[in-house]
Amino acid sequence: MNKKERRKYPSLRSFTWSEDPEKSEGQLLVENTVQEWYDAKHATSSIFEIEFINSLDIKQCPFCESNDFTKYGHKKDGTQRYICKECGKRFTALTNTIFDSKKIPISEWIEYLLHLFEFHSINSTAYDNRNSPTTGKYWLIKTFEVLKGISRNKIGVGVACNETKSIFIVTGTSKPSRKSTKETYSQHIARGSVLVHDDEHSHSILIEELELESIVYPTAETKELSDKDNPLYPVNNLHLLLKQFIRNHGAYDREHLQDWLNLFWFIMNEPKDKYDKVLKFIEMAVLSPKKVRYRDAMSSKHSK
Known part of the structure; x- marks a missing residue:
């Protein structure tokens, strides 16, 4: 059966036994259950999410980076719109972020991130969040983009920590040398410290x-x-946790090793409370101009 011959099924949203208010208990059970299914699979942005988006302190136009813009009404769901006086383009707080053109609310990410931060595999995280495996991979690439900041395509991992923070950096060599050690750690250690x-x-x-x-x-x-x-237990323990993390994500490849280390760094550092960590990530994401298109993200180069 080709596309033109495919049978179109009615939406769950439009299902009803009849307009007659006098329905049997069985009909009410089926009708209400189907409505619950639809609501669960087609969640909409809550008033709390809209208020959160509208509370964000927008600094500049996401298109031309001008700070000369003004409010320009609201979308149907209540999201604040802006218009740039420099380039004339309209935008919202989510424009050119990983949530741009979102078809599902940001709140759907909360469960996904909680599982990701608890060392769940990508497949189990997507399954628990009722997403397809490809959606789980796509969201992972978006997560990488938010946390990106260090170059790729190297091998070897440098690990260091103090009482409150830790770093995980691809070093560029499998065996430490004076040069690689200097490049890896010198920018992260205060002069004259221990x-x-x-x-x-x-x-x-x-x-x-x-x-x-x-x-x-x-x-x-x-x-x-x-x-x-x-x-030396603190740094030894970080090595052990990193090995566990990598084992739980056995499909990773060396090309994206630094992306995985960035994610692990975010998990292991402040804030320690997992819900605070989820909120911190969402705030980073909506305030970061890093739009990730599905076609580009899921190309053979990035979806390995």
Whole structure:
């Protein structure tokens, strides 16, 4: 059966037994259940979502980056519109973001992000959120775009942390060298601070150039210690969690390794509360001019 011959089925939304108000209990059960199905599969933006979108502090036109714009009425759902006095184009707070031209409300992302931040696989995350696997992959690429900031196409991972933050950076080499160590960490360590490490030879470049105080715990001395007694446990634990994260996403490829590390970094750093983290991501996304088109995202180059 080709496209022209396909049978058109009536929408669940239009289903009703009759206009007669006197319906049987069975008819009411079926009719109300079908309506619940439709509402669940075709959610609309809530008043809280519209209020959230309209509360965003728009700084510039997403087309020409001019800050000379003004309010220009509302869309049917209540979303505030703006018009740029410089280029004349109209826009909303979501224009040219990952939520641009959205067919489903932003709130649908909340469950997806919660599962993603809990180390669920992409397939299970999409299934739990009642999305197709391709939608799960498309949303993952959108997530990568929001968190993007470091170059790709390298190998090796640098990990470091202090009491509150951590970093995960593709280093450019599988074996640490003075050059790669300097490029990886020097912009993230304050001059004159304390470096606690395992006496890796390449760390010397950081100690020399940043005038660091060096506290060394050789691996030979720490490998037999319990976690609570091991001074290098915080960074060792990050390595273990990163390995678990990568195992749960076995379909990743090296070309996009930094994207995965960016996501893992976001999961492991502040805010610690997962709901605060979801809100932080959504705020980053709507305030970031990173529109991702489905056709471009799901091309063979990006959907591996």
